[in-house]
Amino acid sequence: MLTKIDNAIKYGKQHGGFGIQILYPGLIRPELHDTGFSSIGRIDHARITPGTLIPMHPHKDDEILTYLRSGKVKHLDSQKNTDLISNQRLMVMNAGANFYHEERVLEEGGVLEGLQIFIRPETAGLPPQVQFYQLPETYSINHWRKIAGKGDDYPLQIRSNTHLMDLRLEKGEEILLPETPSENSAFLFYVFDGKINVNETIALVTGESALIEKESPTFHAVETSDIVLFITLTNGLYFDGGMYSGNLH
Template sequence: MLTKIDNAIKYGKQHGGFGVQILYPGLIRPELNDSGFSTIGRIDHARINPGTLIPMHPHRNDEIVTYLKSGKVNHLDSEKNTGTISNRNLMVMNAGANFYHEESVMPEGGVLEGLQIFFRPETAGLVPQVQFHQFEETHSDNNWRKIAGKGNDYPLQIRSNTWLMDLRLEEGAEITLPEAPSENCAFLFYVFEGKIKVNKTMVLINGESVLIETDRPTFRAEETTDIVLFITQTNSAHFDGGMYSGNLHL
């Protein structure tokens, strides 16, 4: 089963130099009464002007991936972690029971564009921690790259049965989904930038995605396209009361 998610389903917010389009993937399954889909709580596609400060603010019971395509950010948090986030140096904040952080968009990095991804943990009240990982390249050409997930073969760890991968698919190239890391998995195929044709019929452009529950479609790049792939085990245990990843009962 393939379900297209176009940009009309997103919520837009703009405040000063901060603009974001918010996707609650569960909205395409209203019968489930959940704004998230399994362990995927919320996906923010942000564009932020250089020099913008996002002041110290709390998170609880969210597994948060900061995935940048452009821009640089100085990070500071309540666990005394500091670091620079970029399109090669990505970050996961396992917020746990109680966690605060602030982010400052560095002027020398230019305009920031990226995803802030809120996954759901297995359970509430976990110990907070922060992880950084420096990737060798800014993108992976025509091959799926493991970014974050549960398991030692993922450089950044998420504390639930959730996985995140990416690739850059060159114009004219085709690809299929990677092997599922577990049984009962669903895939959310997200076009960060570009244009993709799915099974020669469905077209996805910037910010659009498709939820794949049973099919094994073929994807062809109509132009060079950056793709982010979310995988969730749909019957796995997860806590849906997180501060941002939780169910909003919309």
């Protein structure tokens, strides 16, 4: 099954220099009665002006990946971590039982654009922790790169059967989905920026995505495009009561 998720399904929020478009991927399947899809809870596509402070605030039972493509952020949290996040330095906050953080968008980095991704953990009440990873290269050209997931081959760890990859697909190039060990895998193919044709029948533009189950489509870059790929197990274990990743129904 191949389902397009267009930008009309998103919720927009704007407050001063802070703007986000929120995707609850489960809304495309209302019969499931879940705003998330399996372990993928919520995806925020953010554009934030330099100098904006997101003050200290809580998270609980969310696995949160901060994935930037532009801008620089100074991070501070209740685990006593202070660090800089950028398009080459990514962060996962495994919020667990109790976690607070603040983020300041630095003037030197210009306008921030990136994703704040809320993944569901396997269970509630896990110990909080924070991870950082320095990408060897800003972009992975025409091949899938492992970013975050469960297993030693992923540099950032997520505490559920969820995996994230990315790539930059150059204009005119084609790619297939990566192989997975389970026939119960489902994919969410998110176009961060660009234009992609799927099987030459579905067009996806910036901010749009496709939910893919039990198919292996071909993706063709109409223009050079940045992609984030989510892989989840439809029969996997997850906790759907997280503060942001949880089911809103």
